[in-house]
Amino acid sequence: MHITAKDLAALIPSGFTLGVATAAFQIEGALEEDGRGPAGWDVFASKPGAIVEDHSPAISCDHYHRMPQDVALMKQLGVDSYRFSLSWPRIQPTGSGAVNRAGLAFYDRLLDELLASGISPMITLYHWDTPKALDDIGGWMNRDTAYRLGEFAAIAADVFGDRVARWATINEPATVTTNGYTLGLHSPGEALMLNAFPTVHHQLLGHGLAVQALRAAGVPGEIGMTNVYSPMVPNSINPLDRISAGLMDLAQNRLYADPVLIGKYPDLIRAAKFFSSFDHPDEDMEIISQPLDFYGLNYYMPTKVAVGPGQGAVPASMAEAMGSDLSAMGNGGTPFHVETWPEADITSYGWPVKPEYMRVALKEMAERYPNLPPVIITEGGASFEDIIVRDKSTNTKFIPDERRLKYLSDHMEAALRATAPGGEAETVDLRGYYVWSLMDNFEWSAGYNQPFGLLHVDFETLERTPKASYFWFQELLEERNLVAAAATAVAQAASPELAVTEENDDDVTTLGATA
Numbered sequence: 001m002h003i004t005a006k007d008l009a010a011l012i013p014s015g016f017t018l019g020v021a022t023a024a025f026q027i028e029g030a031l032e033e034d035g036r037g038p039a040g041w042d043v044f045a046s047k048p049g050a051i052v053e054d055h056s057p058a059i060s061c062d063h064y065h066r067m068p069q070d071v072a073l074m075k076q077l078g079v080d081s082y083r084f085s086l087s088w089p090r091i092q093p094t095g096s097g098a099v100n101r102a103g104l105a106f107y108d109r110l111l112d113e114l115l116a117s118g119i120s121p122m123i124t125l126y127h128w129d130t131p132k133a134l135d136d137i138g139g140w141m142n143r144d145t146a147y148r149l150g151e152f153a154a155i156a157a158d159v160f161g162d163r164v165a166r167w168a169t170i171n172e173p174a175t176v177t178t179n180g181y182t183l184g185l186h187s188p189g190e191a192l193m194l195n196a197f198p199t200v201h202h203q204l205l206g207h208g209l210a211v212q213a214l215r216a217a218g219v220p221g222e223i224g225m226t227n228v229y230s231p232m233v234p235n236s237i238n239p240l241d242r243i244s245a246g247l248m249d250l251a252q253n254r255l256y257a258d259p260v261l262i263g264k265y266p267d268l269i270r271a272a273k274f275f276s277s278f279d280h281p282d283e284d285m286e287i288i289s290q291p292l293d294f295y296g297l298n299y300y301m302p303t304k305v306a307v308g309p310g311q312g313a314v315p316a317s318m319a320e321a322m323g324s325d326l327s328a329m330g331n332g333g334t335p336f337h338v339e340t341w342p343e344a345d346i347t348s349y350g351w352p353v354k355p356e357y358m359r360v361a362l363k364e365m366a367e368r369y370p371n372l373p374p375v376i377i378t379e380g381g382a383s384f385e386d387i388i389v390r391d392k393s394t395n396t397k398f399i400p401d402e403r404r405l406k407y408l409s410d411h412m413e414a415a416l417r418a419t420a421p422g423g424e425a426e427t428v429d430l431r432g433y434y435v436w437s438l439m440d441n442f443e444w445s446a447g448y449n450q451p452f453g454l455l456h457v458d459f460e461t462l463e464r465t466p467k468a469s470y471f472w473f474q475e476l477l478e479e480r481n482l483v484a485a486a487a488t489a490v491a492q493a494a495s496p497e498l499a500v501t502e503e504n505d506d507d508v509t510t511l512g513a514t515a
């Protein structure tokens with residue numbers, strides 16, 4: 001069982017954002033339309049065997065053509081905010097220089113449509129679709145890519161700055177490095193193992209340069225970035241398992257969070273041999289660790305780690321879902337591996353469902369980073385195979401995705417309780433939760449086989465059908481609005497002058513119901 005929507009709504013603090021998230025490459029399709037340049041992902045996805053069952057991102061959810069319908073579905077859902085990413089090659093086809101006006105126009109229309117629907121826009125500048133022209137000269141192995149992202153941020157700030165409530169510079173650099181450059185499971189398909197380190201630093205530098213560009217443009221929206229966080233849990237009390245979990249924590253969590261939040265790489269990483277092959281100017285760390293308005297955390301699951309050769313951060317089940325066999329990497333990989341949680345419910349990806357570790361994640365963040373800015377869960381969700389139930393008499397479809405709904409409810413509850421007064425992470429100023437994802441989409445190398453959506457997408461007809469989780473989220477939003485309205489009424493009764501405060505529905509910074 002899970003908490004009722006009404007009881008969950010009662011835990012939501014004033015001003016907390018409830019949103020949904022997507023990424024351009026996963027939903028837009030229209031890869032060759034209106035002047036979009038090729039992305040490295042276009043090339044990677046077209047290689048036989050790179051994507052499970054060779055699924056193609058060419059059409060995907062066809063959001064590029066169906067955007068107004070998708071915004072209408074969000075309006076009907078009642079969300080406060082929509083987090084989406086800009087397709088870099090749609091706006092800047094070669095990743096530098098000339099801008100494609102038709103590409104800008106698409107996001108112009110999207111922003112206007114969102115604002116007209118009362119939905120606050122949150123933009124991710126970089127969600128993995130590097131322009132091919134940049135990949136051709138090394139992608140994130142090349143320091144210049146960081147400067148190109150800074151330039152791209154300036155373009156976006158100039159055109160969209162007045163309408164965006166939140167900016168995330170980059171999404172999950174850890175996944176780009178691990179899957180894209182260390183193991184070759186994602187674009188650009190490089191398996192450089194430890195030699196991939198420069199891609200960490202260059203992405204973080206790109207983040208810092210993007211922050212500088214947004215600040216220089218004076219955008220009114222909040223600025224932050226998004227890292228994935230997975231608590232690392234030793235498989236046993238064996239000291240070698242503990243050390244393994246510690247190393248994985250360094251490599252997957254702290255390597256990306258420490259530079260941003262405390263301005264330095266973890267000591268052990270700095271001491272590691274491979275680090276000596278890579279140097280960077282000291283000033284970079286200042287650029288990377290500029291103060292942020294929020295810190296975005298993607299939380300999906302904890303990771304159990306055991307000593308013994310493996311392929312590092314990717315669970316075997318996930319590699320399998322991507323159609324890859326990483327076992328061949330065995331001894332060439334890491335001296336530790338990801339273990340399964342036999343007792344846990346698992347998603348279609350084989351990810352353990354462990355909402356209690358959401359609390360652990362927030363607690364660890366609070367302990368590690370005393371100056372942590374306000375936190376937003378920028379992604380959370382689960383892929384489960386969906387069943388479509390048809391009612392022939394009414395010719396309607398119903399998708400009873402109870403497990404996804406429970407996943408979302410349990411994780412939101414855990415996050416809200418942990419950060420409430422008296423909770424184990426009470427010092428964390430939690431400002432929102434964005435469900436991954438608005439709709440089923442192109443799940444990178446796992447193609448269309450891992451549905452995360454509140455909306456089911458039929459990839460043949462492109463029809464969208466709300467799942468039970470969509471109706472649950474809608475109910476949660478309605479209940480939350482009732483709680484907020486009641487609190488406002490109480491506050492107004494106590495001090496009548498509040499009744500004349502301005503309505504600010506058009507304000508880009510209106511991100512949640514306030515009391």
Ligand code: BGC
Nearest residue numbers: 023171172175298379436443
């Ligand atoms: C990414 C999304 C992805 C989701 C589920 C996150 O790592 O930001 O693009 O679809 O997880 O795998």
